Amino acid sequence: MRYREIGNTGEKVSILGFGCMRFPLKDNKIDKKKSREMLIYAIDNGINYIDTAYPYHNGESEIFVGEVLKDGYREKVKLATKLPSWLVNKREDMYKYIYEQLEKLQTDYIDFYLIHNLNKKDYTRLKENGLFDFIKDIKERGIVKHIGFSFHDTLDVFKEIVDDYDWEFAQIQYNYIDEDYQAGTDGLMYAREKGLGIVIMEPLRGGALVNNLSSDITNIINNSLTSRNAVGWAFKFLYDKKEIDVVLSGMSSLEQVVENINIASKEGIKESMSKYEKETIKELRDMFKSKIRVNCTGCKYCIPCPNSVKIPNCFELLNNAFMFNDIGKNKEQYNMFLVGSGNDAKKCVECGLCEEKCPQHINIIEKLKEVKDTFK
Structure with a gap:
């Protein structure tokens, strides 16, 4: 496994993080046997960034992760979870959720705590309810080591949030299709210039970059001079960027864990893509985007619609x-x-x-x- 320092935190984290939102299921619940095997294998093979959240698996994820880590594994990892921002209506709610999360995770501290799924509306409400005082308190008391936020809104909102507080890291959706989506490349570089660590979610676009591929896409991959499958190309694009510290993957099988660890170990070198490989990424991006039906930039000038059409x-x-x-x-x-x-x-x-x-x-x-x- 390869490691990078996340922002200015001084913490070395595996470039591949384990996202705990897509564990295999049994009877619509987490399949504990298979999921435990996956998580233990991941940690034993060098993954030390474990990312969960309050709503994952309908609240089961934090409980399950806590059960696995209590058996001597808590000290081996950097544990990340998130405050469910949309459920916070008053200052007391922030403490309610973090104390509940500590209990579920069976730990007395969280290494990386994120304010989850920030957008303009929720961020404004959180600030009105004393978000920054809450953060100051939980950090001073050692409940949380590092504070950051995950994000789903426009670039201008992202920059506003970055500038508003001394955040240590940010988590954004990013892949070779989403360079101009939400925070995008501009937001990634903006946050990095401010010293924030960068955590990436949706590296495979929820599987869309690797599953059910059209013949146009598979032809580009198969005809490339570099032997690499669709998963490898998606991760290589991200690992190549020196500004990115961790790439999260929500893995659903042991085979995916093994494959992703092997890719990280082999491909996870900063600024290592050749000119030809970058051209292949561009071909893939252009082919995907050539199938777009509407040249909508998501500027939202068209809304609100009087009939509420989004x-x-x-x-x-x-x-x-x-x-x-x-x-x-x-x-x-x-x-x-x-x-x-x-x-x-x-x-x-x-x-x-x-x-x-x-x-x-x-x-x-x-x-x-x-x-x-x-x-x-």
């Missing part, structure tokens, strides 16, 4: 369906998150207000019809 979300799912050759998965998300909340494309009444505001001059009304037809 236009950028509709287009993101449409693009993902074709870019990653998986209509079924994106239809499921469309029904769950948009139809279920009354924000889907069929709510469009063709008033045209959104098209007047769109800086990309997208024919939004027609494209929303395509969303309806695709996910009907």
Whole structure:
């Protein structure tokens, strides 16, 4: 295993982190036997950054991780978990959750504590409820060693949060498709210049960069002069960047653990990609993006819609369906998150207000019809 120092914390962490949100299941619960084998193997083979969170596996993840680590493994790892920001409505809630997490994890301290899933709305509410005083207190008392945040919003919000406090690290979604998504490359570099450690989530885009690949994508991989599978290319892109300290992977089988450890050990060298390899990454990126159906940048100028259609979300799912050759998965998300909340494309009444505001001059009304037809 290879290690990097995370930001300015002085902590050396494995470049591959174990994300504890996709353990194998048995009867819709964590399969403890298989998952324990995976986690123990990972730690025994050099992974020392273990990442969990309050909601993972419907609250089971922290409990399970605590059970595994209590058998002499707690001291071998850097443990990360997260404050469920969306559940905090008053200052007392912050203490309620962290004390509950310490009990679940069977530990008296957390190495890396993140404010989970920050966006503009939740961040504003947390600050109003004394977030920074809470952080100061738990650090002074030694409950938490290092403080950071995970993020899902726009670049400008990311920069605002970075500038607002003396954070030690940030966790962002990043891969060779998402260089301009949410914090993106600009946010990554901005945070790094401020001295923050960088933790990466969704390196494989939830499996979309490696599963159910079109023949166009597999041809690029198979014809490359460098022998590397889709998983290897995705990780190599990230490990090559000297600004990245940890890449999290939510592994679901022992085979994935073994493969990812081998990739990290072999490929995890900073600034080691050849010009040719970078060209291959660009070919893969361009091929994925050539399948995009709507040139939506997610600027959100088109919303709020008077009929509550979440236009950028509709287009993101449409693009993902074709870019990653998986209509079924994106239809499921469309029904769950948009139809279920009354924000889907069929709510469009063709008033045209959104098209007047769109800086990309997208024919939004027609494209929303395509969303309806695709996910009907």
